[in-house]
Amino acid sequence: MNGAKMANAVIILGAGLGTRMNSDLPKVLHPIAGAPMLVHAMQAAMVLDPARRVVVAGYEAAQVEKAALAHDPDVTVVVQAEQLGTGHAVAQAQAALADFVGDALVLYGDTPFIRPDTLEAMMEARQTHDIVVLGFEAEDPARYGRLILKDGQLDRIVEYKDATEAERAVTLCNSGVIAADAATLFDLVAAIGNDNAAGEYYLTDIIDIARARGLTATVVECAEAETLGINSRFELAQAEALFQNGARMTALDDGVTLIAPETVYFAYDTVIGRDAVIEPNVVFGPGVTVESGATIRAFSHLEGCHVSRGAIVGPYARLRPGAELAENTRVGNFVEVKNAVIAEGAKVNHLSYIGDADIGPRSNIGAGTITCNYDGVSKHHTTIGADVFIGSNTMLVAPVSVGDQGMTASGSVITRDVPAGDLAVARARQDNKAGFAVRLFDKLRAQKAKGQ
Numbered sequence: 001m002n003g004a005k006m007a008n009a010v011i012i013l014g015a016g017l018g019t020r021m022n023s024d025l026p027k028v029l030h031p032i033a034g035a036p037m038l039v040h041a042m043q044a045a046m047v048l049d050p051a052r053r054v055v056v057a058g059y060e061a062a063q064v065e066k067a068a069l070a071h072d073p074d075v076t077v078v079v080q081a082e083q084l085g086t087g088h089a090v091a092q093a094q095a096a097l098a099d100f101v102g103d104a105l106v107l108y109g110d111t112p113f114i115r116p117d118t119l120e121a122m123m124e125a126r127q128t129h130d131i132v133v134l135g136f137e138a139e140d141p142a143r144y145g146r147l148i149l150k151d152g153q154l155d156r157i158v159e160y161k162d163a164t165e166a167e168r169a170v171t172l173c174n175s176g177v178i179a180a181d182a183a184t185l186f187d188l189v190a191a192i193g194n195d196n197a198a199g200e201y202y203l204t205d206i207i208d209i210a211r212a213r214g215l216t217a218t219v220v221e222c223a224e225a226e227t228l229g230i231n232s233r234f235e236l237a238q239a240e241a242l243f244q245n246g247a248r249m250t251a252l253d254d255g256v257t258l259i260a261p262e263t264v265y266f267a268y269d270t271v272i273g274r275d276a277v278i279e280p281n282v283v284f285g286p287g288v289t290v291e292s293g294a295t296i297r298a299f300s301h302l303e304g305c306h307v308s309r310g311a312i313v314g315p316y317a318r319l320r321p322g323a324e325l326a327e328n329t330r331v332g333n334f335v336e337v338k339n340a341v342i343a344e345g346a347k348v349n350h351l352s353y354i355g356d357a358d359i360g361p362r363s364n365i366g367a368g369t370i371t372c373n374y375d376g377v378s379k380h381h382t383t384i385g386a387d388v389f390i391g392s393n394t395m396l397v398a399p400v401s402v403g404d405q406g407m408t409a410s411g412s413v414i415t416r417d418v419p420a421g422d423l424a425v426a427r428a429r430q431d432n433k434a435g436f437a438v439r440l441f442d443k444l445r446a447q448k449a450k451g452q
Contacts, residue, residue, distance in 0.1 A: 007102030008123065009182055010045040011093045014038050014068075014109030015058025015080040020232040026060045028109035029067055030236055033243045034267035034286040037230060038064065039071045040112030043268070045105065047116035048123060052100055054093040055109070056080050085200030086176065087192040094186045104182035106203065110230045113242065114177065118222040122179045130184060130215035131207065133157070134177035136224045144173035145204060147219050154217035157204040172219065174204060175227040184215070243268070251278075267303075279315070287321065305337075326361075340371075343386070356398065357382040366392035366410065373398045385420065 018027025028038040035043075042053065053072060057064035058080040065077040076096045080089050090106055097104065103126055105119065118134065125132045133154055135147045143160040146167050157174050158167050180188070188206040196202070207217055230239050247266040251258060255274035258264050263280045270284040273292030282296050285303030290296060294307045297314030304321025307313060310328040317331050322339030325331060329342045332349035340357040348354055350367035356379050357371045369390050371382040380398035384390065388402050391410035402408065403420030412426040 006126075006181075007100070008048045008050040009052040009054065009097055009100050009102060009104045010042075010048065010050040010107060011090060011097075011104055012038065012041050012045070012053070012055045012107045012109050013086060013089045014041075014064055015056050015061075015083055015089055016110065017059040017083070018110070018231065021236075022233070024060075026057075026064050027230070029060075029063060030230070032112060032230075032236070032239050032268070033247070033265075034284075035071075035269075036067050037112040037239070038067060038109040040268060041107050041109050041114075042068065042071055042075070044112070044114050044116060044119065045107060048105065048119055050105075051102065052076070052097060054078060054096045056089045056092050058083050058089075085194070085198070086203035087189050087201035087205065090203055091186070091189050091201075094189075097182055097186075100182050102182060103179060104185050105177070105179045106185075107177055108229065111175070111177070111227060112230070112239065113228055114175075114222065114226045118220070118226060122177070122220045125218055125220050126179050126181075128216075129218040130180060131210050131217040132179040133207070133217065133219050134175040134227070135172050135219040135221050136175060136227050137171050137221065138173040138224055141168070141171050141173055146170045147172045147174055149219070152218075153211075154207060154219050155211060157207050159204070172221070175222070176203065177227075178203065178206070180206075184210075273309075282314075288319075320355075356380065357384065357396075359384045360386035360388060360404065362386060363388040363390070365390045366394060368393040369396070370394075371396045371398055 014028040016027050021027050021030065029036040032040060053075040055068045055075055055077045057077050061079045068075050068077055078092045078096050080092045103123065122132045122134060138144055146158045146163055147154060148156050148158055148167060188209050191209050192201045192205045194201050210217055225242060228239060230236050244265060248258060248261040248264060251272055256272045257277040260280035264278050265283045267284050267286045269286055271289045273290060275292050276290050277295045279296060279298040281299045283301045287304040288302045290307045291309045293309045295312045300314035300317045302319045305319040305323035307325045308327045311325045313319065313331045316333045318336045320338035323337040324341045326342060326344040328345050330347040330349055331337055334351045335348050336353045338355040340354045342359045343361040345362040346359045348365040352365055352369040353371065355371050356373040363384055363386065372395055373379050382396045382398045383401040385402060385404035385406065387405045389407045391408045391412065393411045394408045395413040397413065397415045400414055400417060402418040405421045406418045407423045408414055409423065409425040412424060414424055414426055418424040
């Protein structure tokens with residue numbers, strides 16, 4: 001060891017079935033705030049700028065690999081074919097890191113809330129100790145493993161079932177997160193035995209082995225909430241609530257107005273600027289950025305979109321992936337926007353679907369307008385220029401365009417391009433049949449009276 005900063009590798013264990021989840025989905029793929037809990041763990045590790053990232057998969061490994069690569073294309077996924085304990089799981093990463101020189105950090109895919117500053121503190125402690133273990137003071141130690149200190153060093157980790165009464169009185173508990181030099185870690189793991197009731201190889205055993213070899217070990221402490229492990233649907237719901245409460249507090253501290261904070265739900269990557277206003281019952285899916293000064297009105301759902309300064313969305317609006325709202329735009333009640341650019345000052349205020357489209361500056365889209373973008377096989381684009389007025393209940397059958405300062409008459413079905421400045425009328429001429437309504441109703445009532 002020396003004071004030089006070493007390269008880092010991260011090993012994330014995600015092989016477990018998660019029996020208590022009662023699910024076909026691997027435990028680490030159950031979502032929190034719109035992302036698998038595995039992704040939260042991977043994202044937390046990125047504060048260390050790790051040179052190598054390894055995920056150890058097991059149950060439904062192909063699904064776990066797909067999710068991991070979607071978040072980090074450079075991650076290496078290895079498979080633990082048999083789940084023989086945490087020590088055995090770490091050993092599966094050895095081949096992937098055979099040429100790696102530096103520190104290795106072991107994280108868990110079902111422990112998603114470890115803070116970046118906690119991980120940084122662990123790596124700082126690695127500069128002066130061979131092994132660093134993350135611990136926490138437990139309010140209810142229950143059956144957690146205990147961290148036993150001696151002369152300021154971590155002497156051993158004792159599982160609850162093996163602990164004496166004096167050791168059970170210790171409240172400093174083991175999170176399972178460990179940092180060490182990679183070569184040292186794998187050397188210690190190779191020495192772990194499985195002479196226990198479960199016949200498994202426990203990572204915690206490396207402390208005894210390390211101390212017997214004269215290596216040093218220490219503990220970095222964190223808040224108990226950071227070590228929350230998720231093993232059941234109830235704990236998953238608790239984790240979601242914990243994330244949401246934290247996200248709401250962060251938004252408020254950042255200068256966002258949340259009128260009813262407890263009703264707003266954030267995704268793991270939601271970004272909202274200062275002085276934005278979020279009304280009650282708004283849900284953010286992944287990939288949303290809302291700039292300063294925008295307003296999201298009640299009961300709106302946003303995902304994969306960008307809302308610029310001064311825009312107003314909702315109430316009851318849905319922005320889907322690819323929706324791009326420029327400054328001072330309006331997207332109103334019961335409007336859905338997907339893969340469309342709404343330019344500055346444009347308005348889509350009522351009961352409309354805008355998909356695969358470009359709406360020019362200051363254009364007004366009337367109530368009930370639909371861009372008919374799908375022909376049953378392929379998607380097609382609609383282009384609307386600047387200062388266009390689209391009459392209510394217009395069907396724009398893509399691919400089609402309306403030029404600058406163009407107009408469509410209400411109730412039109414537009415199948416051909418509309419040149420700039422033109423008015424397009426595409427509806428049948430109205431024909432009023434004198435007295436026909438009265439005669440028709442008389443006939444229908446007479447038929448009903450006869451039981452026809």
